[in-house]
Amino acid sequence: MKKTMTLNLTDAEMQVLQDLCDKKDLSKTAVLRQALRLYQLVDVRLDQGGKLFFEDEAKKEKAELMVL
Amino acid sequence: MKLEITREWFVRRAKQEGDLEISAGRLARDPTPDETDIEAAVADIADPIRMAFGSLVETMRRRRGLTVEKLAERLDLNVGDIMRIERDAHFRPEPRAVYRLAETFDLPHKALQQLSGNTVARPGLQEQALRFAARSGESPQKLSRDEQRALEEFVAYLQKQQG
Amino acid sequence: MTSHPVFLTDKRTGEPVAAELIETISEADLRSVETEWKPVTVARIRSLMAKGLSPADWPEGWHWKWRDKVTAINGLLAFQTFALRCEGKLQGLMQLNTARARCRVAEQAGKDLVYVDYIETAPWNRKAIVDVPRFSGVGTIMIRAAIEVSRDHELRGRIGLHSLPSAEAFYANACGMTDLGLDGTYEGLRYFEMTSAQADAFSG
Numbered sequence A: 001m002k003k004t005m006t007l008n009l010t011d012a013e014m015q016v017l018q019d020l021c022d023k024k025d026l027s028k029t030a031v032l033r034q035a036l037r038l039y040q041l042v043d044v045r046l047d048q049g050g051k052l053f054f055e056d057e058a059k060k061e062k063a064e065l066m067v068l
Numbered sequence B: 001m002k003l004e005i006t007r008e009w010f011v012r013r014a015k016q017e018g019d020l021e022i023s024a025g026r027l028a029r030d031p032t033p034d035e036t037d038i039e040a041a042v043a044d045i046a047d048p049i050r051m052a053f054g055s056l057v058e059t060m061r062r063r064r065g066l067t068v069e070k071l072a073e074r075l076d077l078n079v080g081d082i083m084r085i086e087r088d089a090h091f092r093p094e095p096r097a098v099y100r101l102a103e104t105f106d107l108p109h110k111a112l113q114q115l116s117g118n119t120v121a122r123p124g125l126q127e128q129a130l131r132f133a134a135r136s137g138e139s140p141q142k143l144s145r146d147e148q149r150a151l152e153e154f155v156a157y158l159q160k161q162q163g
Numbered sequence C: 001m002t003s004h005p006v007f008l009t010d011k012r013t014g015e016p017v018a019a020e021l022i023e024t025i026s027e028a029d030l031r032s033v034e035t036e037w038k039p040v041t042v043a044r045i046r047s048l049m050a051k052g053l054s055p056a057d058w059p060e061g062w063h064w065k066w067r068d069k070v071t072a073i074n075g076l077l078a079f080q081t082f083a084l085r086c087e088g089k090l091q092g093l094m095q096l097n098t099a100r101a102r103c104r105v106a107e108q109a110g111k112d113l114v115y116v117d118y119i120e121t122a123p124w125n126r127k128a129i130v131d132v133p134r135f136s137g138v139g140t141i142m143i144r145a146a147i148e149v150s151r152d153h154e155l156r157g158r159i160g161l162h163s164l165p166s167a168e169a170f171y172a173n174a175c176g177m178t179d180l181g182l183d184g185t186y187e188g189l190r191y192f193e194m195t196s197a198q199a200d201a202f203s204g
Helices: A011-024 A027-049 B005-016 B035-064 B068-075 B080-086 B095-105 B109-116 B125-135 B145-162 C027-050 C066-072 C137-152 C165-174 C195-203
Strands: A053-056 A063-065 C003-010 C015-022 C079-086 C090-096 C112-120 C157-162 C178-183 C190-193
Touching: A011 A027, A011 C137, A027 C190, B005 C003, B005 C015, B005 C137, B005 C165, B035 B080, B035 B095, B035 B109, B035 B125, B035 B145, B068 B095, B080 B095, B080 C079, B080 C137, B095 B109, B109 B125, B125 B145, B125 C027, C003 C079, C015 C137, C027 C066, C027 C195, C066 C090, C079 C137, C090 C137, C112 C137, C137 C157, C137 C165, C137 C195, C157 C165, C165 C178, C165 C190, C190 C195
Parallel strands: C112 C157
Antiparallel strands: A053 A063, C003 C015, C015 C079, C079 C090, C090 C112, C157 C190, C178 C190
């Protein structure tokens, strides 16, 4: 049961979307659906009090990624 | 998602699977088992047997026409503990309390310690315990004929095990 | 809830029988785990305990709590669960994760895959628990489903998982997956990955 919607993106956003599609060999729909899954997951975890980090294994450094 | 599985495909592939194990995923085994984790998990497993223990104590008490207070008095235990023994499957009574219960109700000691979760149960006990727990009732009045019979059969089984 | 007609092998006759793959684990399934699966596993463990065997020798995955797993992912799009039923009883469960990992196999490194968080068959289907398994083929059906989910997400059938030690033969040989060795970051479990080509071969 799929629904269709129209999306308004800026040129820059459109370019990023296209780049991701090329890099990951995915359609625009697939990229955006994956983005939605990740966004929800991050959002829920943040609500639960978690923090989102990127860890640099080599430098043993952690940089917090703030998601508003 | 479209999933079209033909009988032919399945027969061909399933033959390769045969009787092989297929479990995948983490926390499936503890490389260094944490004592408390194992205890908690085993306690979880012991539930059906522990439930039978509670039912047995309650049934024996009612058969003697005793209130919880009276039994607590007789065993020199507190009322809360008796109630927890009878109703709370997660509450593990002290071996001392179980000993007193065995004495008072004239039940085989070893079997009762197994039922209480203090010692490892012999095979076969779980099935009998489940059967007994299922037949035990909830009413505070005297035991029905069925409950009486269920109790007698279970106690006979426990006594036989003692030997 | 979407369901798909599939098969399992009835070990009594050796013949395939009709089964149902349902695209979400329901409360009824969780109840089945508690009332149908657990007693069988528990009985086996108690007999092993009576023989003096320690938890290290108990059937792998014996303490998994599917209710906890399902509760943790409730409502999250990134996860997908499946239940397999046959003869009115629950035969298998699987949890998939589409947001977890990227491929490690060289030829597809950096590309996304569908990761199998957990997969389990009913205790009466396992030789580790009963002397005579009842049904076989749960693994085959579940892996096929995982591949299909991967294709549905345009990931071309790529999947990955960490196998329990006793199940390594199934993933290496029956599924033909690539063995990437023991994973120190994941309880030392062996990590397997299926390439697109392997997925095509498996489902062909």
